Amino acid sequence: xxxxxxxxxxxxxxxxxxxxxxxxxNEHSHPTTETVYERIKVIHPTIxxxxxxxxxxxxxxxxxxxxxxxxEGTYRYDGKTEDHHHIIIEETNEIIDFDDQQIKDLxxxxxxxxxxxxxxxxxxxxxxxxxxxxxxxxxxxNKF
Amino acid sequence: xxxxxxxxxxxxxxxxxxxxxxxxxNEHSHPTTETVYERIKVIHPTIxxxxxxxxxxxxxxxxxxxxxxxxEGTYRYDGKTEDHHHIIIEETNEIIDFDDQQIKDLxxxxxxxxxxxxxxxxxxxxxxxxxxxxxxxxxxxNKF
DNA sequence: GTATATGCAAACTTTTTGCATCAAA
DNA sequence: TTTGATGCAAAAAGTTTGCATATAC
Numbered sequence: 001x002x003x004x005x006x007x008x009x010x011x012x013x014x015x016x017x018x019x020x021x022x023x024x025x026n027e028h029s030h031p032t033t034e035t036v037y038e039r040i041k042v043i044h045p046t047i048x049x050x051x052x053x054x055x056x057x058x059x060x061x062x063x064x065x066x067x068x069x070x071x072e073g074t075y076r077y078d079g080k081t082e083d084h085h086h087i088i089i090e091e092t093n094e095i096i097d098f099d100d101q102q103i104k105d106l107x108x109x110x111x112x113x114x115x116x117x118x119x120x121x122x123x124x125x126x127x128x129x130x131x132x133x134x135x136x137x138x139x140x141x142n143k144f
Numbered sequence: 145x146x147x148x149x150x151x152x153x154x155x156x157x158x159x160x161x162x163x164x165x166x167x168x169x170n171e172h173s174h175p176t177t178e179t180v181y182e183r184i185k186v187i188h189p190t191i192x193x194x195x196x197x198x199x200x201x202x203x204x205x206x207x208x209x210x211x212x213x214x215x216e217g218t219y220r221y222d223g224k225t226e227d228h229h230h231i232i233i234e235e236t237n238e239i240i241d242f243d244d245q246q247i248k249d250l251x252x253x254x255x256x257x258x259x260x261x262x263x264x265x266x267x268x269x270x271x272x273x274x275x276x277x278x279x280x281x282x283x284x285x286n287k288f
Numbered sequence: 289g290t291a292t293a294t295g296c297a298a299a300c301t302t303t304t305t306g307c308a309t310c311a312a313a
Numbered sequence: 314t315t316t317g318a319t320g321c322a323a324a325a326a327g328t329t330t331g332c333a334t335a336t337a338c
Contacts, residue, residue: 014337034327111272131266142259
């Protein structure tokens with residue numbers, strides 16, 4: 001239940017926060033603030049854009065969401081807080097999640113050999129940029 | 145010579161472009177547009193901020209620079225176009241370049257096994273986030 | 289009842305644009 | 314001479330803020 005997740009963090013479970021949180025969790029396309037606002041207006045037409053801005057920042061602050069950096073000039077948010085990676089399609093700026101626990105271990109082992117001094121690593125993420133070979137098809141990842 | 149690099153791309157070698165390009169190449173701290181502008185004003189006080197914006201975008205377009213994505217709300221530029229990675233210090237948002245050709249090969253080999261369909265990879269970059277263990281010291285990378 | 293969140297509008301920051309002038313090729 | 318770049322100021326885009334009202338706890 002979303003209100004419990006918010007309560008655990010000591011946040012008041014307002015309808016706005018619940019709707020924004022739920023919208024983010026159900027939206028896997030790394031929406032901008034504006035996109036979240038547009039989606040939410042359908043069910044909650046009186047919500048203010050400023051509230052969406054404030055709430056998304058609050059969720060990041062309390063580690064219930066991530067802010068994803070892009071080169072587009074707008075922030076994007078991500079309901080996932082577990083480690084994962086991103087595939088970015090160049091023409092469309094579409095962001096696809098890519099879960100792969102092995103990558104982190106692979107890189108950690110590699111970096112250990114590099115003897116980086118005075119750095120405590122908190123997160124490693126990779127970004128794979130590319131383009132679709134066939135625009136009409138989706139990208140599929142067949143792990144095995 | 146900078147004018148030759150610009151000419152090769154079919155770009156007019158204006159004094160502004162040469163100064164901006166040179167400033168970016170000599171500045172390894174991944175400056176924002178504003179920072180580049182402030183630096184350049186010292187030697188070229190009449191330059192316009194709009195020109196710096198336009199020129200940096202032109203350099204990216206002609207692959208003479210990279211745009212680096214951050215979560216700060218401003219763009220940052222990078223004079224390097226070869227593959228390299230970034231270490232981001234969390235408190236300060238400082239960005240440190242990290243050259244490591246092996247990482248790309250390591251990841252390419254790993255990803256080949258994942259059987260990702262319909263994606264042509266153009267670039268792989270990793271971001272290592274962390275904090276300094278000792279704030280007063282720098283981070284050193286001792287490759288071996 | 290109290291502390292905190294919302295919603296509005298205004299302010300602010302960053303980036304883009306249109307256009308007349310200017311300079312490189 | 315021609316083509317494209319610069320610089321200015323104005324506009325647009327994106328984000329933050331102050332404050333009165335409303336609501337969760």
